Amino acid sequence: MKTAISKNHFINRELSWLSFNSRVLDQAFDKGNPILERIKFMAIFSNNLDEFFMVRVAGLKQQIESKIYLDDPTGMNAEEQLKAVTAKTRILVRKQYTYFKEYLVPELKSNNISLLKLDEVRSEEKKRLKYYFERYVFPILTPVGVDPTHPFPVINNKAIEIAVRLKRPKKEKESFGFVEVPTSISRFIPVNHTEHGKAFLLLEDLIIEHIDSLFTGCAILSTFAFRITKDMDFEIDDEVDSDLLTHMEQALKTSRKRSAIRLEIPKIAGGILSEWLKEKLQIPEELIYEIDGPLNIASFFEFIPLVARAGLVDKKIEALEVPILKNYDSIFDAISEWHAIQILHPFESFDYVVKFLNEAAIDPNVLAIKQTLYRVSGDSPVVNALQKAAENGKQVTVIVELRARFDESKNILWAKRLEMSGAHVIYGVAGLKIHCKALLIVRKEDGLIKRYVHLSTGNYNDSTAKVYTDIGIFLNDSAICTDISSLFNVMTGYSEPPDWNKIAVAPFNLRERFISLIDRESRNSTKHKPGRIIAKMNSLVDTEIIEHLYNAAEAGVRVDLLVRGVCCLKPGVNTGNINIISIVDRYLEHSRIYYFENNGNAEFYMASSDWMPRNLDRRIEIMYPIEEKFNQTLLWNILNAQLNDNYNGRKLSHNGTYHKPKVRDASTRSQITTYDNLRQLRPAQKRQQYTVLEKVN
Amino acid sequence: MSSINGPIAIIDVGAHFARLEIVQVAEDGKKYETLERLTQVAPLGMDVFTKGKISTENTFLVGKILKDYASVIKEYKVKFIKAVATSAVREASNSELFRERVERLSGIKLEELEASAEARIVFMALRDTIDESLGFFNKNSLICSIGTGATQVLFIENGILKSAENTRLGSLRLLEELERPLSTTQLKEVIRPFVESATRDLITHSTVDLNEGLIVGTGSSVRALLHFAEELDNGKTGLKYLTKENFDIIYNKVSSLTPEAIAEIYKISDTLAQSLEPCCAILYHFFHSSNAEKLVIPAVNTRDAIIRDFLRQITGGKDPFIPYLMSCIKTLGEKYGYNSEHAEDVAEMSRIIFENTQFLHGLSESDALLLEVAAYLHDIGIYVDTRKYHKHSQYLIKNSHIPGIDSYEKNLIALIARYHRRGIPRNTHEEYIALSSYDKVRISSLAAILRVADALDFIHNFKISKIKFDHKKKVMEVVVDGIVDTVLENWASKKKADLFKEVFGYKVRITGR
Incomplete structure (x- = not known):
């Protein structure tokens, strides 16, 4: 109904x-x-x-x-x-x-x-x-x-x-x-x-x-x-x-x-x-x-x-090393073996991304590097690596989104610097703001072309990576690599959008995809086996999506939304199935995670996009599946930690106000829990291992 | 067969789109992996079917697209590039200028993919992908490859290609050629008679009996009909063919909707939606006039066949199409009532002489194929008249549609056949002087061999047992089994070896064993 x-x-x-x-x-x-x-x-x-x-x-x-x-x-x-x-x-x-x-x-x-x-x-x-x-x-x-x-x-x-x-x-x-x-x-x-x-x-x-x-x-x-x-x-x-x-x-x-x-x-x-x-x-x-x-x-x-001095500011939390990456001199080798390596910033270091780029810049086997740059820091190690790569004769393509017309002198400087070094710099796509964060490296190994991608919910900015919670992933999945190749061809204006293999791309099919995932959950939901959607994002504004979420909730789907900022969905109308939590804490919540229970065969997605009309209709945004079990576990734990955060979690009530937890419990502070989880889970990381923390009640 | 190091690039410029695909052969050397697939809209079809030529605007557009493609190709350090242009460019009156300008703008040389080459590609793609259970290999079938500007019709007997026709009847061209503006109802009224008149007798003239056979439809507009088929099939994709009834339901559905509605409902482009009604009309005609049993719409991808073909060319592998080409050649011979036994003997002897005289002519395997085809068809002109029949042979070959043989090659074959008797090539012959000097030598060499082979076959049932050379006296001695004196006398008087002597400097002598 x-x-x-x-x-x-x-x-x-x-x-x-x-x-x-x-x-x-x-x-x-x-x-x-x-x-x-x-x-x-x-x-x-x-x-x-x-x-x-x-x-x-x-x-x-x-x-x-x-x-x-x-x-x-x-x-x-x-x-x-x-x-x-x-x-x-x-x-x-x-x-x-x-x-x-x-x-x-x-x-x-x-x-x-x-x-x-x-x-x-x-x-x-x-x-x-x-x-x-x-x-x-x-x-x-x-x-x-x-x-x-x-x-x-x-x-x-x-x-x-x-x-x-x-x-x-x-x-x-x-x-x-x-x-x-x-x-x-x-x-x-x-x-x-x-x-x-x-x-x-x-x-x-x-x-x-x-x-x-x-x-x-x-x-x-x-x-x-x-x-x-x-x-x-x-x-x-x-x-x-x-x-x-x-x-x-x-x-x-x-x-x-x-x-x-x-x-x-x-x-x-x-x-x-x-x-x-x-x-x-x-x-x-x-x-x-x-x-x-x-x-x-x-x-x-x-x-x-x-x-600033100790005691007056937060205790520094050291970015963790990713143990599985420690064993490799080359990030390429690590990706070849593990296929999908997910990194949780700021708990884990952004240096791996820089290292990956630096490695690519001097690797004689690397033919091409393509990257979207939205905002970079002042003296960005990312830009320096790209410049080095271009100077070393790699085909470097950088898609730069200029943020504003006035305060861009800084950005223009580094973009010009890249151009001077031989990189192909493209300033945005007409009418569409580029918001996806993607990096593609083309490498020749034993006569064959191999591709590697890094996708993220956060910008390639080493400074914000220390204060925003973002999730990056290194991949060599050939379907996704082909998709990302095509995505760059669309952004450079070289190609019409293709039929995507695994990713969904705004403004082409992302909205459609989200809606079909939500609707599938509604269809699958039964009284004894309700469906489940957990979505974490910065803002929820889109009317059409909200409508489909309502329908899902009415069909019995449990909808848990972790919306840090603007949320236009008013929970509690007609159904109690929608639960909305906002977390504002030390780190700016920035990652977008979408979980669909799919009748027991759960699907996890990450995206650069919120559920807002501008993301879905007027920007280039991507959503990609997270398929490896360990990575799914990490995401599941984040979602659960946040849904159970009785420290900085605020629950949105049906009258549009946010409520603090009745009893504040520091041990449930999700950003800390996430950090602790990582310390605990990472050393045990094995391929295809799946550890599930206790589910939310 | 050598292996390919690094990726290869294939560009095809069609009636709607310019596409680039970069692929690499997988480690097993068999499968290939697509690394990049780029598509850009380039509406050349509309230009050509309305104005007969490609507009300056679209020329620059294609130049720009290919320039972009060139930079992607550069990223992968691609060494082998094949860039082909299909029907729209082929039929544009300014094709050469267009290709020249595009090359200047992009650095990429576009070659024209002729209808005959396209027919070959369609057939090979189908042969590799069609589901055996449908009876393609033990039934007769008609492949109907509907393009925007032309339709290729291929006649298949038990999986063997027999002949092909190219009609200037394409899904978009059809709309352009009908006088417009037409209302939707008017369109429906005129479209069917138009198709019938344009394809009149195509099926009745073929020797392939399609009764209870298959119609195999390919092309993007045909594939788009599968959206409608899914409805018949409740959205399952199990449907492999359409019966006449199913097809008629689809045709009615297509006719009942406007192209705009089709585009909207099935999320396909407007041009594709526009092409569905003409496409149905063409299929309807073939389906009903052939009395075939099923319409099969396989998921074939001609680009895949182009890629495989290109990979084979690079690695120097054997052309798997040759048996089918020869089958078509024989069908053509039959059409003109040739003496098949003679044709085969001459072809065989030509091949023996060609191989034995390698040191004299230095020609390649593909030249041997030209000779073989010419040997099969050299006499077909008799169908027209016995007088000057070598000239009729030349004309008939030149104007026949032979899958896998382009017009350039066809011209060479026609000339070889023409020079198999009477006057030897001279610089007063119009078609001959138009050739490059390399081709002049090729033609003369191959015609010289054909003349000898043809002369040897005026008595049946004898075989060449050996070919010997006396390099001092400059004599080629052909030793044959079962020869009689009269033959030798006859040989001397025929002067069939005059061209051979002129080209290679060797006299030809025949001896018995």
């Missing part, structure tokens, strides 16, 4: 995202986390929120302004959504700053770390700071006056600005000015000779103190620091949803204005200057946030290393 799907079955996507960010904030409130980790979660919360405003809130605002409305499955129109979103954000931000002020600042202090105001600094130190200002800060400041001959300037997105109200000599009328706080020097200026231990002054406070030196001869009437967030016309970040933007772009291509979406001003700011600013920026009241504390907490990412 199929239920007609209605708006009651859905949670609004924007509100669900805010719930996710609220769970991030919870980590900042969690006394179980060391103080600097809590500051880090606060910074993540703020950073996420910035991007949310730039893309999602901007999108809502555009819908309202253009009167082009997008359907929302919950039936809320853009005005209602904007209203709900701003109200919820206001509560979260207030919570954030209250907590920051009342708990985190005192706790930092008790650890001898202080953020000082200028009046807390001793006078001799003030002199030194004045010298610092004159020597290092003043030369890079650009004061801008606003008067009838100087129009209102362009204010940079996310920059901290200082607004100044002033009176020029011999002028009747007051005028106004701005100074942008530069980001080229640290925002956190160390203050010496204090009784406060390690102490810092914020750069904007130092500038405000000396603001008169920038407007010589003028009387400074009032100042305050503020910050605006703008509507950005590009995809900002993978972790924040932005397909709405792509959608809107088509309708608004020509009339697009990058207007201010949010204004953050200090709570204490008021009076003429504040009124003038609000009027000039024309930001509606609901998008103005009064901040009781430092602006831009996201910048506290750079604060942490300045003060």
Whole structure:
């Protein structure tokens, strides 16, 4: 029996995202986390929120302004959504700053770390700071006056600005000015000779103190620091949803204005200057946030290393070695023998991928290397290896997805470097963002061509591999190798999509494949033998998939979903068969695992894709089966550990809220359990061994 | 047979697509493994069937596609590349220009795969894959390979290829050639009579009796009909053939749907969906006019046959098609009422002389095949008229469809047959002067051998027992069994060895034993 799907079955996507960010904030409130980790979660919360405003809130605002409305499955129109979103954000931000002020600042202090105001600094130190200002800060400041001959300037997105109200000599009328706080020097200026231990002054406070030196001869009437967030016309970040933007772009291509979406001003700011600013920026009241504390907490990412020490940050967890790889000098040999070697990052080292590439770069038998690169780190060992390979005469093809139009100078540099070394660099596929992570190496062994692939849920980025939970796999399965070869031919524009052997590829057949796997589970499900789906992903948004999940649940299938971020499926409507857990913990949950019980012949898949329309329809994404038993065991254990996580697991209830476990049990913390499982299982790894941990109740 | 080190690449440019396949022979040396399979849309068929030639736009498109393919080929360091163009290019009036331009753009030289070569490929692919239980090897069958621009019709007797015809009746061409625009109902009304007139007498003229035999359908549009067959078969794939009733159900279903609906329902491309109705009309005609029992739609892949053929060429293996070629040659001879005994004797003696004179001509095994075919067919011109019949033979050979023999080779065979009597090759003969000097020497050498062999067979039942050479006197002595004096006298007067002497510098003498 199929239920007609209605708006009651859905949670609004924007509100669900805010719930996710609220769970991030919870980590900042969690006394179980060391103080600097809590500051880090606060910074993540703020950073996420910035991007949310730039893309999602901007999108809502555009819908309202253009009167082009997008359907929302919950039936809320853009005005209602904007209203709900701003109200919820206001509560979260207030919570954030209250907590920051009342708990985190005192706790930092008790650890001898202080953020000082200028009046807390001793006078001799003030002199030194004045010298610092004159020597290092003043030369890079650009004061801008606003008067009838100087129009209102362009204010940079996310920059901290200082607004100044002033009176020029011999002028009747007051005028106004701005100074942008530069980001080229640290925002956190160390203050010496204090009784406060390690102490810092914020750069904007130092500038405000000396603001008169920038407007010589003028009387400074009032100042305050503020910050605006703008509507950005590009995809900002993978972790924040932005397909709405792509959608809107088509309708608004020509009339697009990058207007201010949010204004953050200090709570204490008021009076003429504040009124003038609000009027000039024309930001509606609901998008103005009064901040009781430092602006831009996201910048506290750079604060942490300045003060980090043992006890204040998480204990380092050493990436484990993979025992079966230890016995081989060559990763190629290891893959030839084991056929499928799965590696769980960050618990296990990303170095194997780098080693694999480095080995390929100098191996005379390697003919070609093909790789997708989405985001790489600054001085990426992956890029260096590829460059070396190209210089050694290998045919190197790199498919680069440029993330955004503006901040790409870094990416373009390394891409150019690769091109110079002889690699064939392809910048994306028209209309489709490349999100799959694949590496293919063609090697000639004894006159025959052999191929090796590495597939992953995470980017080829050695830095994020230390903080995201991703799963990579080395394979030599010839069907998959052929598929990946074809995939590269599709991405380079050399071929139409073929009939895939084992993988499924978006936007060609991935959606269809997911749906058919879900539907098969429904068909197979009987009263005595219910079907089972366990899916782990970052976001669940896609209406069609949700509909099929509902149908499966109604057919008796137990549906367990591990959705870290946005989840638009509202559980508990009509059926109790859907269980949704979100885990936000030390490492960013990033791997996508899909499990289908298939009448006792369970199938495991991994994918680069979430269940979101953008993944399934507008990106190149792949899903591939995990067939080897040991690898399945590792995945099964992750899924079970997460479903049983009574530490950081949050269960989504039918009213759309997330609930903490009634009794918090640190021994069930899934990221730790996964690490421990690996330590225990790996040494015993044998081919075709299958160990199943206790099933969930 | 030498082994192949490294992968090989096969490119084929058809009416809809340009494809590349890179394969390598597995360690066992028999199976091959596909490493890469690339497909790109290249709608040459539409160009050719509507305008008669390939547009500049599509020429550049194919150039670009092949350039991309060249870079994939480079990645694998492929040494052997075969690039063929099929029906669309074959029939384009600007085929040569097209191929030249594509080569310039991509560095890949495209060769035209002629209809006769395609027929051979279709047959070999089928022979290797068809399920024996269907009776292919002990029944008569008609292979109907429906392309977009042409349909190959192959007549098979107990698994042996007898003859082949190439009709300019393709699934897309049919639509183009009918006057348009036509409504769906109009189309149905005109399509069947059109097919009937285009293929008139094809079946009745064949000696292969198809009553209760098989129709074997191949080609992408025929295979697409299997989607409908699955419905008959409840989605099982066990269905190996269609009865007339089943086929008619499918035909009706196809006719009842618009191509757009077919494309949507069965998830096939629009061009393929468009081609189904004409394809059914063609099959219907053959199925009903032949009174065959079943329509078999095997999962054959002609590319597979092309690959195997190419692998064989590289390794120098024996061509498994030769027996079938000879079977077709004999069918052709029969068609023109040849004297089979004479033809076989001449062919055999030609072969003996060819082998014994290797040191004189230095020609290859494939040249021996040209000679053999010419030997079989040299007299068929008598069917037209006994006067100047060597010229009629030349004409008939040149204009017959012989699977496995391309037009270039056919021209050579026709010339060898022509020079088997009367005037020897001269630089005043139009077709002769058009040949390269290498071919002129080849033709002259092979015709010289054929003339000697033909002259030796004016009395039956004798055999060459030995061939001896006197290099000083420059004499080739053919020692034969059962010879009588009159024969020798006759021989001297016939001057059949004049060309031999001119080409090789050796006189031919016949002695008895």
